[in-house]
Amino acid sequence: MRTNIVIDDELMVEAMQASGLKTKRETVEAALRLLARRSRQAGALYLFGKIDWKGDLDAERRDDPEPTRRP
Incomplete structure (x- = not known):
């Protein structure tokens, strides 16, 4: 979407540097x-x-899903 907006120059410079x-x-x-x-x-x-x-x-965290087998 194309939009034209006016942005504070100092704020833009600060944001770009940050x-x-x-x-x-x-x-x-x-x-x-x-x-x-x-x-x-x-x-x-x-x-x-x-x-x-x-x-x-804790059990959910320990359970490993079965390895996927490829034919």
């Missing part, structure tokens, strides 16, 4: 990805402690 990215486009896209990821994480945190799971987590 991220190590070379272009404004990369920097804006990285910032948007970060914002979207943080929003998804906040949604997951909302569920923390609200889902009742019964099982043995």
Whole structure:
């Protein structure tokens, strides 16, 4: 999607330096990805402690799936 926006020059320079990215486009896209990821994480945190799971987590961690056999 092509979009024209006005961004504070100092903020852009600071973000590019902080991220190590070379272009404004990369920097804006990285910032948007970060914002979207943080929003998804906040949604997951909302569920923390609200889902009742019964099982043995240690056993689940130890169980190895059967190796995949190829003909």
